[in-house]
Amino acid sequence: MAKKVKIGLIGAGRIGRLHGDNIANAVPGAVVEAVADPFLNDATIAWANEMGCTKCYKDAEAIFADPEIDAVFICSSTDTHADYMIAAAKAGKHVFCEKPIDLNLDKIRLAMKACEDAKVKLQVGFVRRFDKNHKAVRDAVASDMMGRPHIVKVTSRDPEEPPMEYVKVSGGMFTDMLVHDFDMARYLSGSEITEVSAYGTVCINEGFKEYDDVDTAIVMLKFESGAIGVIDGSRAARYGYDQRVEVHCAKGCVQDDNVLNSSIKISTVDGVQVEKPNWFFLQRYNDAFIAEVIEFVDCIQNDKEPSVSGIDGLMSVAIAMAAKKSLKEGRAVQISEVL
């Protein structure tokens, strides 16, 4: 068996802990060797110890300096991602970075270049690509049986709007939420997006207006291949996490549906009830979070290229920026305008 990959986890918030737990319990090829978090406290240390990890730091530098460590998981706040990527690359550590890499395209490019120069692996956390349902759609589209894509559709609705304190610093619906869906559209189509036209509106909570944000949006897409597409997004589905994709191709249509809490059906005089979709991403993408780490570890152990790379991180942010611009200026925007 290959040598276990020793991982330094940077940022022990919700997503950092999720990755940590997965590495400890569900990824046989890796261990958490160290944890760094600026707000390190007893609870974090206890959690790390539970995983068998005793190196706990406030400063990520200790991780970069540790020759035992093979790779880092960057799960800190967005504004720190790029700098940590560069530091990690310089220290020769492989990098798994949560999305978005940064909201500034030049910083993303710099960080990507650092990884490239250092010849370390770079994987960006577009976890949805590892969902077995979306993957089955992509596999079918990429096979011979469907012909080329004509229309790509993504539905993306969170169960509930976030608190306004979150909205305030989120960067807006396109960069914070739909960035995943722009990546999904690129993934499903196998083609680059060249132009977007966005409609957005505030239907759920007037508070979004205060932060120049929207809570409901539709974005039309043009692809290099000649296909067109559309994403519809909402901050509040109410019935759970609505994550459906559909690709209409020359020979027919491939689509998936939400993952339900169970397959139960209850029929009474009052109606027929089936289960709601999984509540949110932690439920829906639970297995995908594990699968993406397993791929990352496999890429390190067997010197392969991660399927979700820096360019995916760059492009999805660029598309989100173009969509924002389109909404603001009321016109179609070329991705080349923001690149």
Place this chain on the structure above:
Amino acid sequence: MAKKVKIGLIGAGRIGRLHGDNIANAVPGAVVEAVADPFLNDATIAWANEMGCTKCYKDAEAIFADPEIDAVFICSSTDTHADYMIAAAKAGKHVFCEKPIDLNLDKIRLAMKACEDAKVKLQVGFVRRFDKNHKAVRDAVASDMMGRPHIVKVTSRDPEEPPMEYVKVSGGMFTDMLVHDFDMARYLSGSEITEVSAYGTVCINEGFKEYDDVDTAIVMLKFESGAIGVIDGSRAARYGYDQRVEVHCAKGCVQDDNVLNSSIKISTVDGVQVEKPNWFFLQRYNDAFIAEVIEFVDCIQNDKEPSVSGIDGLMSVAIAMAAKKSLKEGRAVQISEVL
């Protein structure tokens, strides 16, 4: 029982015969009293006789002149609709007119005014409003349980592209095909469309380019109510007639699905097969074609207003024109620009 409504059928092509057969066999309150068709031949006469109708003319004037006739069904070519409407109204006949009324908004307005002045009923053939599935969606949206609409989605795909001779004279995908979907979006939302942005592309048959047409399109919609929407359309689904609608509202989502040929499921080692959707509109909207005529007859017998009126005919054509303009000019177009 109310007196039977005597109908004069103008145009005995595919849609005219469909209405004639339905009136004869499935609408107890009405009879086909006369048929007029410029290409009247023995087959048409035989068909009319079979229904118990012996008055067969080449010229529609004979219908307008017949005091026995209460109402006309205008099923002739689009360019004749408005003139027949005006003639019928002047003769005091109620009017059922197939869509679109005309491709010129002023002519539509004139024809509507004629009906209004003559105080005759006017119903336009937006048959999909009478589909029980779409109607169930509208009823749920209009009820208290869902809250106001946020996102309206319509999927509209014909099974196969029409022959190029048809495309040549069709007026283009927006006026010929998506006009139904613009009406559907207005119907589902209960709100007027104020702006559209269209993407269109030729994926299916290069021939569409010759006629300055597209075969694949997506149109974003803005509604007066603040909601937004999107229609995706294709001339060639291949697997049948794809007709799905979805309205995401403040309290959740209402959607319908295609009507399948049967409820059978076959599971073997090769996979699990379910039925395809109904092949095309004659299958899918068979019951709806009957229901719309029953409503029209009821409106005449009981002096009610048809639920699908001239304004619906006017608006859907205006939206189609705006969408065409949006595609051509590469920008969002206000409906007010074309009205």
Place this chain on the structure above:
Amino acid sequence: MAKKVKIGLIGAGRIGRLHGDNIANAVPGAVVEAVADPFLNDATIAWANEMGCTKCYKDAEAIFADPEIDAVFICSSTDTHADYMIAAAKAGKHVFCEKPIDLNLDKIRLAMKACEDAKVKLQVGFVRRFDKNHKAVRDAVASDMMGRPHIVKVTSRDPEEPPMEYVKVSGGMFTDMLVHDFDMARYLSGSEITEVSAYGTVCINEGFKEYDDVDTAIVMLKFESGAIGVIDGSRAARYGYDQRVEVHCAKGCVQDDNVLNSSIKISTVDGVQVEKPNWFFLQRYNDAFIAEVIEFVDCIQNDKEPSVSGIDGLMSVAIAMAAKKSLKEGRAVQISEVL
């Protein structure tokens, strides 16, 4: 076009009127020429006139004596079926007889023989064979793709228990209700049933006990082919009419599902609701009632044998009697024991 088949309708109760309306409105090849009902009243006469039928009698003899009449529909009470069949056959009329033909197997045989001797067509009203969903299952099973049947399953649940006055004279759950399902099992399997074992219980209404009847039953079946099967039946589904079939074969499984009132799905925080199945047989088998008459008329016009014949009527009653005996005696019963 073939000469219209002139039909004499015997019995103008619920099922008689259903057939009459279908013949008048939906079966182009036939007309109702006469109606006979011992309780003939003004309402029945008005209904007949509405269909264009002016010959209304109390006594069915007038129908047998009318040389204009080609065929009879026997929709009277069960105890009169066999005698009417014999009289009709002697008069040279083709016979459509509602199920069950009789509860006495010898009387059924006599009536069948009369039809055979007179060389008139005989069709028994097992309407479910004409349901497009069940038919699709049978067609798949009969094709090469599935291999021979191993397990045949039929679920049969009425929406609500009938009134006790009905139960009293119904002949019991097996003969009155499951007789349809015994025929369905024979139809789906393409094989004769040789043995049954029945369990029955009273869960819904204690009143059934008074009439030595059950309201909930399961019957296991053995087929000549070596396959086995099971029917589960209930007098009260509550959520509508539950009519599902399933055939597990050498190469996999074929099944159908209930027909729902629409394809709508409503998702809210309270759950996901889909439509209930059609309420009862008038809704679910509406099209099948028309299809069976069209086949009967076609058999007369083109001298074909009806696909549902007297032997089907005989066997299903015999199986019902065997099931009743099995329940009473607590043992498996060979069909040969009752034949």
Place this chain on the structure above:
Amino acid sequence: MAKKVKIGLIGAGRIGRLHGDNIANAVPGAVVEAVADPFLNDATIAWANEMGCTKCYKDAEAIFADPEIDAVFICSSTDTHADYMIAAAKAGKHVFCEKPIDLNLDKIRLAMKACEDAKVKLQVGFVRRFDKNHKAVRDAVASDMMGRPHIVKVTSRDPEEPPMEYVKVSGGMFTDMLVHDFDMARYLSGSEITEVSAYGTVCINEGFKEYDDVDTAIVMLKFESGAIGVIDGSRAARYGYDQRVEVHCAKGCVQDDNVLNSSIKISTVDGVQVEKPNWFFLQRYNDAFIAEVIEFVDCIQNDKEPSVSGIDGLMSVAIAMAAKKSLKEGRAVQISEVL
């Protein structure tokens, strides 16, 4: 946090390794402390070491003698279960025993008594009770919303028949395979089974006849509560593992459906394809295998009674024996006859 439960694993075959891997990777409250297998070899030792377990024995006695060990998992061949249970109980170890405990009811009773006398926990491996879908059905049935059960239905089909060497020693379809379904029927209904009537046939492979076995079976059930039920089983579904349950109650029906490999749907001119069910129990009950161990560990740590106890192990074997007897003797068999 509670002290980790130290487990001695007896039998390192397929099911033993499954439990071992789950304890090591997915059950935070337990560790594999020792492994015993009569065929212990290097591969088994390597596998154990991988889990962090270094105590590897040929003889289970070493496990019973180890004071460090809190509980045993008995995953050896069926004929050894009861003796190991007794030895474990005498040594004061809690017992998780794979099903069936034994094929002799008296031996089961002895083993149960040993656990009772020693006051150790006893859980039997009826893993399906921990499947979230079946559990959702049971929870709905047990709630107020459905009323009392009338009909309990279980469909149980393995994807492919086992090799004949397995069939030879399996004990037959009822004890080997349907024993799970008898437990499921008891679980779903919340009532004891009092009588069974079985039909069985050989449809898949003539080889079953050689071992006096069947490959296709239907068993009717009577419950103490007055409800009735039916299980249909096949050794070869071909399309995957078919595991569906349904409970029809006073107020309506609760059912679940198979778990599919993904939610993808592919529509082309050739038909509409959805995914097959999970292939077999390792896929379908993967999460349930983890859940049952978590419950067992929780019962030890917090002194609760396991929800699946010895009596469940006893009754399901008794019912299987009664079903076998019913098939052989061609009559209904009371469970009391075999107890």
